[in-house]
Amino acid sequence: MSTDVDVLVSGAGVAGLAAAHALGGLGLRVLVLDKQREIRPVPKGELLQPGATDVLADWGVADELAADGALRLSGLTVRDPHGAALLALDYRTLDTGRPWLLVHDYHVILAALARTLPASVELRRGVLVRELVRDEHGRTTGVRTDGGDLTAGLVVAADGLSSRLRRNAGIEVERADYPHRLAAFELTGQPLGDDVSTYVTSRGLAMRYSLPGERARLYVQVEPDELRGVDASAAGGWIDGLVRDVPALAPLREDVARAWSARQVLPVGRSLTTSLAADGLALIGESAHSVHPAAGQGMNSSILDAASLAARVRELDGDLAPELLAPLLRAWSTGRRPELIAVGTTSHNATRMISDLSPFGRVLGRRALRKTGRNRRLRHTIMHNMAGLGQHSLSPLDRLHQLGVLPDPRGGQLPSWARSR
Numbered sequence: 001m002s003t004d005v006d007v008l009v010s011g012a013g014v015a016g017l018a019a020a021h022a023l024g025g026l027g028l029r030v031l032v033l034d035k036q037r038e039i040r041p042v043p044k045g046e047l048l049q050p051g052a053t054d055v056l057a058d059w060g061v062a063d064e065l066a067a068d069g070a071l072r073l074s075g076l077t078v079r080d081p082h083g084a085a086l087l088a089l090d091y092r093t094l095d096t097g098r099p100w101l102l103v104h105d106y107h108v109i110l111a112a113l114a115r116t117l118p119a120s121v122e123l124r125r126g127v128l129v130r131e132l133v134r135d136e137h138g139r140t141t142g143v144r145t146d147g148g149d150l151t152a153g154l155v156v157a158a159d160g161l162s163s164r165l166r167r168n169a170g171i172e173v174e175r176a177d178y179p180h181r182l183a184a185f186e187l188t189g190q191p192l193g194d195d196v197s198t199y200v201t202s203r204g205l206a207m208r209y210s211l212p213g214e215r216a217r218l219y220v221q222v223e224p225d226e227l228r229g230v231d232a233s234a235a236g237g238w239i240d241g242l243v244r245d246v247p248a249l250a251p252l253r254e255d256v257a258r259a260w261s262a263r264q265v266l267p268v269g270r271s272l273t274t275s276l277a278a279d280g281l282a283l284i285g286e287s288a289h290s291v292h293p294a295a296g297q298g299m300n301s302s303i304l305d306a307a308s309l310a311a312r313v314r315e316l317d318g319d320l321a322p323e324l325l326a327p328l329l330r331a332w333s334t335g336r337r338p339e340l341i342a343v344g345t346t347s348h349n350a351t352r353m354i355s356d357l358s359p360f361g362r363v364l365g366r367r368a369l370r371k372t373g374r375n376r377r378l379r380h381t382i383m384h385n386m387a388g389l390g391q392h393s394l395s396p397l398d399r400l401h402q403l404g405v406l407p408d409p410r411g412g413q414l415p416s417w418a419r420s421r
């Protein structure tokens, strides 16, 4: 059956554009639709992990980002409120060709992805995808837009957290919100060192890292209503409180005050759908899963979704016939979902250690941080997982080592899988 295009992607965020790269790279005719007329600058994903950067390098996007002034940061450090390191993940010790965190603004990353799309991809902006079009068996055959229906062998839902297409397909999502919000500030004036520093404080987490162009990002954990009605005249009092709680941020006092009016307060949660696919439909990026931003995983897992989907679709050699595609999508979902569960677990455990404000959670979190920080084997495993280089899940015994319940005789060594490489 002939279709308008081979693949129709709804959404041109990082997931949709990554899908267009990966599937367009197979020679498929791909049409990407996005309801926004232009890319809007939002603080939404700036840290690219080495695993995703490797994929972006294959697509020519990493070079574009380097030419646009992307920064390379050396790793992630969890610190006490005065700045002393509790747990340092030094990416320079990773066994990979790009052992760094690549940093740029989300809209610059999107622009670089869009500029380098393969010739068989068309991107149309300002087109709202209203719903799925399905045949009499319930199989997705295309999408409905205000300009008419469009048919495709495969529809990719990359339409973000509140995905219309996911709801339309009736795919369930398990979601949990964190009890806090993140206040996001974009600071100008001084570079903030070459790592991502996360402070564990009595108010929860504060996180800062440099951005290109002598700018920096600061996230501060806040109560849902903490900043409501705090205008510029009252900001000084709030910033004084922040510096009291996190003395290491004292040098940034003026920068935060300058950034006050442009601050954003973002809700944070985690979610995962019960399946990543239905007949003729694949879900990628935040339409299928989301995590707390503290571990810098969301954008990265979206890019790896696209790469893993294309690796499967490649097996069909361009023939997207429904009877071939349906079992392949099911197999992709079954294989990819456990990887996303592992990403979610890593992100959630890391987030809990630094953001939990309950008395019990605080004691446990600080203890786990200190013990993990001193354990080379666990540190390296967590760093490898977070870097997107593959998953080596922590065992229940490892959790006991993290909490200091049992001493770890191998704690001074690299993990065995890393030693044998």
Ligand SMILES: Cc1cc2nc3c(=O)[nH]c(=O)nc-3n(C[C@H](O)[C@H](O)[C@H](O)COP(=O)(O)OP(=O)(O)OC[C@H]3O[C@@H](n4cnc5c(N)ncnc54)[C@H](O)[C@@H]3O)c2cc1C
Binding pocket: 010, 011, 012, 013, 014, 015, 016, 033, 034, 035, 036, 043, 044, 045, 046, 047, 048, 127, 128, 129, 130, 158, 159, 160, 161, 164, 182, 184, 266, 284, 285, 286, 287, 293, 296, 297, 298, 299, 300, 301, 302
């Ligand atoms: C504060 C914050 C910080 C973060 N920091 C990081 C980080 O440092 N590193 C990291 O890896 N991740 C980070 N993330 C996560 C990252 O932003 C997401 O994982 C990523 O943006 C998901 O991309 P996406 O393409 O799935 O969704 P989105 O970026 O939301 O894109 C969805 C697109 O679909 C379009 N769309 C929606 N509905 C329709 C429709 N009906 N028709 C047509 N188009 C439609 C939208 O216009 C949009 O362009 C962060 C997230 C937040 C909130």
